[in-house]
Amino acid sequence: MIRLAARLGGIAPFRVMQILARARAIEARGGDIVHMEIGEPDFISPPAVIAAGRAALAAGRTHYTPAAGLAELREAIATYYRERFSVDVASRNVLVTPGASGALQLLLGVLVDPGERVAVTDPGYPCNRHMVAMYGGEPVPIAVDVVNGFGIARRDLEAAMQGGLRALMLASPANPTGNLIANAQLAELADCLATQDGVLICDEIYQGLQYGSEPETALQTGRPNLVVINSFSKFFGMTGWRVGWIVAPEGLIEPMERLAQNLFLAAPTVGQYAALAAFDSATMMVLEQRRAEFEARRDFLFDAVAEMGFGVGRRPGGAFYLYADVSDFTDDSQAFCTRLLEEVGVAVTPGSDFGNHLAARHVRFAFTTGIDRLEQGAERLHRFLRAGG
Numbered sequence: 001m002i003r004l005a006a007r008l009g010g011i012a013p014f015r016v017m018q019i020l021a022r023a024r025a026i027e028a029r030g031g032d033i034v035h036m037e038i039g040e041p042d043f044i045s046p047p048a049v050i051a052a053g054r055a056a057l058a059a060g061r062t063h064y065t066p067a068a069g070l071a072e073l074r075e076a077i078a079t080y081y082r083e084r085f086s087v088d089v090a091s092r093n094v095l096v097t098p099g100a101s102g103a104l105q106l107l108l109g110v111l112v113d114p115g116e117r118v119a120v121t122d123p124g125y126p127c128n129r130h131m132v133a134m135y136g137g138e139p140v141p142i143a144v145d146v147v148n149g150f151g152i153a154r155r156d157l158e159a160a161m162q163g164g165l166r167a168l169m170l171a172s173p174a175n176p177t178g179n180l181i182a183n184a185q186l187a188e189l190a191d192c193l194a195t196q197d198g199v200l201i202c203d204e205i206y207q208g209l210q211y212g213s214e215p216e217t218a219l220q221t222g223r224p225n226l227v228v229i230n231s232f233s234k235f236f237g238m239t240g241w242r243v244g245w246i247v248a249p250e251g252l253i254e255p256m257e258r259l260a261q262n263l264f265l266a267a268p269t270v271g272q273y274a275a276l277a278a279f280d281s282a283t284m285m286v287l288e289q290r291r292a293e294f295e296a297r298r299d300f301l302f303d304a305v306a307e308m309g310f311g312v313g314r315r316p317g318g319a320f321y322l323y324a325d326v327s328d329f330t331d332d333s334q335a336f337c338t339r340l341l342e343e344v345g346v347a348v349t350p351g352s353d354f355g356n357h358l359a360a361r362h363v364r365f366a367f368t369t370g371i372d373r374l375e376q377g378a379e380r381l382h383r384f385l386r387a388g389g
């Protein structure tokens with residue numbers, strides 16, 4: 001047996017992958033599953049993006065790019081901030097990465113020393129706490145729930161800061177709650193962290209997927225201790241191309257570039273050329289139609305599950321998730337998810353994938369499938385609950 005590094009002990013697998021594997025096995029036997037567990041858009045990449053990727057391949061663009069990314073893509077991202085959000089970002093402050101995942105690895109790599117504490121929301125994106133642990137840091141959960149509107153209260157941050165904090169990681173819109181955090185509050189959190197030289201890491205990967213309000217960026221706060229992470233994965237529908245980015249203050253860019261040269265050399269070249277077409281006006285029109293479709297799905301699913309007795313609080317303002325309280329039906333959300341899958345063919349993710357706080361009382365629904373399938377899913381849920389859950 002080859003001995004594993006001790007750091008693996010802190011890295012839990014995604015339970016959703018087990019659910020997905022089991023769902024695929026049921027499908028392979030001819031069963032039908034309504035997939036509400038998958039955290040990526042069902043739409044394929046917009047046509048102009050696919051065409052740009054094809055053209056890059058046809059032109060033989062198969063070599064490395066610079067570690068910081070293609071200069072024209074860094075420039076296009078800076079222009080996007082200027083045109084869409086009226087905020088000045090210099091292209092030298094933009095680093096192109098292999099997805100938001102690559103951005104998180106670089107950022108935590110240059111920020112976190114072993115033993116340092118980094119606050120993460122609980123529930124939150126699970127890789128955050130795992131990546132902090134990979135670098136020897138200590139993830140410090142800050143509980144968020146329906147009572148505080150899934151937002152982070154200043155007093156909770158201050159409590160976490162008692163033991164010293166290197167950074168706070170949050171996402172807006174958030175996974176798994178779909179919660180939005182207003183810029184005024186982000187500015188307050190950044191200022192609070194600044195009293196300890198702490199950094200606010202704002203993950204904006206679901207930016208653009210917003211319902212009933214205009215997308216913002218934390219960069220509009222102008223805070224100097226702020227780093228923004230983003231990606232072409234979700235709003236732009238490019239998960240498989242593996243391209244994301246990070247906007248950071250000057251002093252962090254060169255160290256992250258150095259780390260990128262050592263960790264993965266550069267983001268995928270074809271993906272970067274494809275991403276150049278992501279900001280085209282034709283692409284933006286396609287993406288807006290998709291956003292509207294996600295909004296219709298959110299409304300359908302929210303109303304359907306609220307009526308059945310799931311605790312869903314307010315309508316989520318962004319992303320493509322509903323984080324639902326199932327405590328009226330069970331005190332074990334993981335077992336509940338397993339039964340839903342096995343008995344009525346509905347796949348959803350247990351709260352335990354996203355942390356510990358009230359995890360056994362929650363499941364995450366992803367509305368990453370069409371309304372017709374969501375309708376079938378809702379009918380099956382209804383049947384399951386009527387039969388006694």
Ligand SMILES: Cc1ncc(COP(=O)(O)O)c(C=O)c1O
Pocket residue numbers: 039098099100101102125171174175203205230231232233239243244
């Ligand atoms: C909040 C959040 N951040 C980052 C990621 C990673 O995305 P990617 O590496 O595809 O850009 C995800 C993926 O689900 C996510 O939900």
